[in-house]
Amino acid sequence: AQRVTQPEKLLSVFKGAPVELKCNYSYSGSPELFWYVQYSRQRLQLLLRHISRESIKGFTADLNKGETSFHLKKPFAQEEDSAMYYCALRGGYQKVTFGIGTKLQVIP
């Protein structure tokens, strides 16, 4: 079974402060991990994936297989980062399992 846990439903940070959105997963094989984002009144869209190893909009995420984590980080939060963030996992085939999501609120 594949499971994704996002422990915080809401994370509030001040503009300019560092951000860390936590994600832990459970999967017996080698998963593919993603972060999807949904801005207000927009559709769910990919933010980044672990195999790309790139920084998108200043966000990075490192897959830690020992801790089964894929936390999303950004050194300095911006107001436009306010959104719902979903961690997601694809195991063996096509099914992608999502976490419950964390609402990031950046306070000006």
Added chain:
Amino acid sequence: EPEVTQTPSHQVTQMGQEVILRCVPISNHLYFYWYRQILGQKVEFLVSFYNNEISEKSEIFDDQFSVERPDGSNFTLKIRSTKLEDSAMYFCASSTQGGQDYLFFGPGTRLTVL
């Protein structure tokens, strides 16, 4: 930039009625999906579809649900006899390579069952 489209944006129906949710995936994509999100809960996988057949489905996707690609562009989800607990946001998604690609989501259809 091409996008997945879904119609209608909001569907209200009576319990026991059949509903059909429609999606137009991105034209060169080969894999199609339905997900749903009950209010306050996680986005849940329902079904994936490739080469005109279901390739994977979840335990939620029981006999009340069916999917179809009736022509070269549309991808539909049918719920035969809706229940109150089917009220949710239904998202269609598509991808180019299935297991090797990420999902492009539609804007969703909000289904309300009364």
